[in-house]
Amino acid sequence: MEKKRLLKGAEAIGEAAIQTGCTRFYAYPVPNQSDLMEYLIQEENNGRGLTVFQAEDPLAAFFMAYGATIGGARVLTAVNSVDLPDALRAASYFSAADLPLVCIVFTQSGPGSGNIYPEQSDTLAALYGTRVGDGFAPVLTPSTPTDCVLATNEAFRLAETYHVPVFILLDAACAQLTETVDFSALKIHDIPKNHPTIKGENGGQPVKFTTLALDIEKMEERKEALKEKQARFLGEEDGSYKIEGNENTTLVVAFGIAAIQAKRALESFQNEVNPCSLFEPTSLYPFPKKALQEAMSKANQLFILDMSNGQLAELLKPYIPEDMTLHTFSTTGGAVPRVEQIKSWIQQAL
Amino acid sequence: MELKFEQIAGFPKSLSETPQHFCPGCTHGVNTRLIAEAIDDLQVAGDIVGVCGMGCSALLPDYLDIDMVAAPPGQAIPVAVGLSHEIGEKGLVFVYLGEGDLYGRGLSALFHAAIRGESLSVFCANNLNMGMSGGHLSPTSLLGQKTATTPNGKSTVKYGVPVDFTRLLLNIPGVSFVARFKGFTAGEIRKGKELFKRSLQIQKFQKGFSFVEILGICPTNLELPPPEAVKQVKSAISGIYPSGIFKTPEVGITL
Numbered sequence: 001m002e003k004k005r006l007l008k009g010a011e012a013i014g015e016a017a018i019q020t021g022c023t024r025f026y027a028y029p030v031p032n033q034s035d036l037m038e039y040l041i042q043e044e045n046n047g048r049g050l051t052v053f054q055a056e057d058p059l060a061a062f063f064m065a066y067g068a069t070i071g072g073a074r075v076l077t078a079v080n081s082v083d084l085p086d087a088l089r090a091a092s093y094f095s096a097a098d099l100p101l102v103c104i105v106f107t108q109s110g111p112g113s114g115n116i117y118p119e120q121s122d123t124l125a126a127l128y129g130t131r132v133g134d135g136f137a138p139v140l141t142p143s144t145p146t147d148c149v150l151a152t153n154e155a156f157r158l159a160e161t162y163h164v165p166v167f168i169l170l171d172a173a174c175a176q177l178t179e180t181v182d183f184s185a186l187k188i189h190d191i192p193k194n195h196p197t198i199k200g201e202n203g204g205q206p207v208k209f210t211t212l213a214l215d216i217e218k219m220e221e222r223k224e225a226l227k228e229k230q231a232r233f234l235g236e237e238d239g240s241y242k243i244e245g246n247e248n249t250t251l252v253v254a255f256g257i258a259a260i261q262a263k264r265a266l267e268s269f270q271n272e273v274n275p276c277s278l279f280e281p282t283s284l285y286p287f288p289k290k291a292l293q294e295a296m297s298k299a300n301q302l303f304i305l306d307m308s309n310g311q312l313a314e315l316l317k318p319y320i321p322e323d324m325t326l327h328t329f330s331t332t333g334g335a336v337p338r339v340e341q342i343k344s345w346i347q348q349a350l
Numbered sequence: 351m352e353l354k355f356e357q358i359a360g361f362p363k364s365l366s367e368t369p370q371h372f373c374p375g376c377t378h379g380v381n382t383r384l385i386a387e388a389i390d391d392l393q394v395a396g397d398i399v400g401v402c403g404m405g406c407s408a409l410l411p412d413y414l415d416i417d418m419v420a421a422p423p424g425q426a427i428p429v430a431v432g433l434s435h436e437i438g439e440k441g442l443v444f445v446y447l448g449e450g451d452l453y454g455r456g457l458s459a460l461f462h463a464a465i466r467g468e469s470l471s472v473f474c475a476n477n478l479n480m481g482m483s484g485g486h487l488s489p490t491s492l493l494g495q496k497t498a499t500t501p502n503g504k505s506t507v508k509y510g511v512p513v514d515f516t517r518l519l520l521n522i523p524g525v526s527f528v529a530r531f532k533g534f535t536a537g538e539i540r541k542g543k544e545l546f547k548r549s550l551q552i553q554k555f556q557k558g559f560s561f562v563e564i565l566g567i568c569p570t571n572l573e574l575p576p577p578e579a580v581k582q583v584k585s586a587i588s589g590i591y592p593s594g595i596f597k598t599p600e601v602g603i604t605l
Contacts, residue, residue, distance in 0.1 A: 024435070053435065055428070056462035063425035067401070067432025070419055093422055198399055198417050199437065208411040210420035 003184040010035035010175040012145035013104055013168070016152035017076045018048050019188050022102075024073040025052045026061040031116040032106035032172045033078045040076075058083035062090030062103075069099050070209050072197040074156070078104040080172075081122050082113060088129040091165040095135030095226070096211035100159030100166075100195050102152070107171045107256075109334040117334020118172035120256055121308035123315065126167050127285055134223060136230050137165045138237070139285040141255045145179045146186070147282060153188050154240070160191050162233050169284070171307065173257035173336050239288035243295060245277040250350065251299035253279045253292070253316060257336055258305045265342035272343075273350050276303070289319050296321065303346060304328045305337060362386035364395050366415045375576025377533035377566030378406050381475055382413050384539065385446065388546035389416060394442055398550075401430040403447025403456065405482040407475065410446055421447075424455030427463050427472070434469050442553055444471040449563075450480035453489040453515045460515075467524025469557040471549040474516075475533070476591070477566035478583070485571030489515070492586050497571070512590060516563045520597050526558025528597040533564040534580045538593060545595070556599060565591055 007015060014036050017025070025040050027033060041052045055061035058079050065075040079087050087103050094101045105126060109119040130137035138158045142151035148170065155166040198207050213219040244263060250273075254262045259280040266276050279295050281288055296302065302324050306312035313328045320326060327349045331337045361367075365386035372379045389395050395416050402410040404423035411418035421429040426447045434443045452460055452474050463470060479497050480486040487497045487504060490512055494503040504512075519525050529545045531538040542564065549560040565587060569579040 024432075026432070051435070056458055059425070060428040060431075060459050060462070063422065063428035064432035064435070066421075066425075067419070067429040067434075068436045069432070070429075071433045071436025073432075073436050089422075198419065198433065199441075206415055207417045208420075209418070210408075210411050211422075212408050212420055214409075 009145045009148045011039040012148040013152045014039040016149040020156045022076045024075045026065045027078045028058040030080045059086040070198045080106040081108045091130045092132040094165040098163040102155045104168045123311045139167045171256040239283040239286040241288040242280040248277040250276040250301040252303040254305040265339045364389040368412045373570040375569040384543045397441040401445045403451040405448045427459035438469045446473045449476040450488040464522045472561045474563045477568040481568045527560035529595040530563040533566045
């Protein structure tokens with residue numbers, strides 16, 4: 001295949017999943033997410049070794065994925081914001097059964113049916129919703145199509161390494177954002193499949209997958225194992241990020257399409273204000289807190305830009321020093337922050 | 351003269367020796383044994399995967415010595431579908447679950463799997479109530495039946511008339527085999543094993559969707575001694591949930 005491909009964010013995820021050895025995709029078509037599904041169906045028809053299946057509803061898609069994973073497949077699933085609760089319910093079972101899953105959440109404006117335009121208002125739901133019953137799930141937040149490729153590959157690595165569900169939050173604008181992805185310049189890791197399967201080795205004994213543990217001691221053991229796994233995960237993984245201009249006293253934090261717009265705004269400043277740094281977390285769990293704290297140690301003005309009613313600021317709160325001057329700016333309802341808006345917001349504050 | 355002995359009965363190889371939690375008189379124990387015997391007769395223990403639902407069937411992984419997956423409430427069929435997509439070429443997949451789970455929150459998945467003609471054998475234990483949750487109303491509970499959530503009896507006004515879900519499957523082209531037997535009468539129990547075997551054979555050779563419903567009793571929640579529960583249920587379901595083979599690719603067993 002060609003080394004360079006012009007791809008949308010949603011398509012870049014699909015292409016990366018295929019190149020990472022994903023063999024099955026289960027989903028229910030909904031706006032934004034269906035761009036990924038349609039790309040994968042096209043590639044299925046091109047004989048790329050992946051089977052796409054349209055389930056009767058999003059929850060069924062997740063549990064078909066559960067069965068196929070137990071059967072030995074490497075599975076990708078996707079939902080939009082409206083069906084995030086189904087993804088969280090499934091995440092609880094994947095966590096309990098120590099199974100890998102990669103789920104793409106195309107975030108749009110909510111609550112309720114809302115609209116299909118981009119928002120980042122599912123950030124905390126994904127971060128904390130996956131903690132049902134003390135389960136946990138890495139949460140990645142790529143922005144550009146190139147980042148989507150890397151995040152998808154990383155998601156499968158995390159899922160297979162720790163046998164956990166992994167969520168990629170992609171706002172509807174990033175899903176549509178198109179750029180040329182140079183695959184020859186990207187390192188796509190070959191990820192060995194090592195999760196437990198139904199016909200796997202079990203010392204000659206039948207293999208059982210159950211998340212039910214009526215015995216308190218047995219459940220305690222499971223919870224202890226989950227705790228140890230989470231501690232190992234947090235000890236080994238730092239959380240990815242991108243930073244532009246590391247030495248400035250003004251720091252902007254944003255992710256997804258907000259980070260792309262912030263970067264454009266900062267690049268367009270021509271000595272109008274002092275240069276600003278941009279910190280873009282591309283992983284929210286684990287959160288790259290050391291890198292953020294280091295960036296913040298050089299800054300005295302912090303700007304937090306997101307597309308929700310302040311969820312990113314709420315998430316960053318524990319890491320912000322008391323003497324930091326904090327400014328927050330949000331757009332909601334599906335509106336992407338415009339470059340001019342961001343410029344005037346920063347200029348007014350400074 | 352040397353006497354030759356042939357074993358005609360015994361403890362099924364696919365049945366584990368773990369003591370079962372089922373209440374005295376419950377039909378689940380019979381069903382579990384019949385499934386184990388069917389698997390042994392067909393010699394498919396190494397190739398088969400069972401998926402159980404939530405409720406009294408949820409501990410089946412402990413009772414069958416075969417590969418098993420316990421599914422979340424309402425999701426046994428999707429889990430089995432995913433498994434069947436992955437291993438169906440070389441193995442068999444069956445689902446065993448209660449009617450509260452299957453006809454309640456699992457109903458959509460059941461019908462969609464049937465419509466697609468998924469390669470599955472679905473065995474539904476219909477004991478007219480949601481047993482493990484504490485004897486609550488199930489979609490097949492009979493009119494007037496007292497349950498934990500209908501202490502004055504199930505009424506048409508609130509919950510409608512019970513529907514025979516088994517026979518609703520008959521008009522779906524993707525469904526190859528539909529049958530029902532009573533898991534509490536000796537004659538039908540014997541034939542029940544043949545129905546399980548037929549279902550698995552159909553899956554193996556024709557790759558169709560097959561469905562067997564087992565009518566059961568739940569003496570604990572009916573608050574009756576088992577013989578009395580059998581008598582009452584037998585008379586109450588007469589004409590509503592008849593036994594028989596309703597759809598089959600070929601004629602063989604009759605009830």
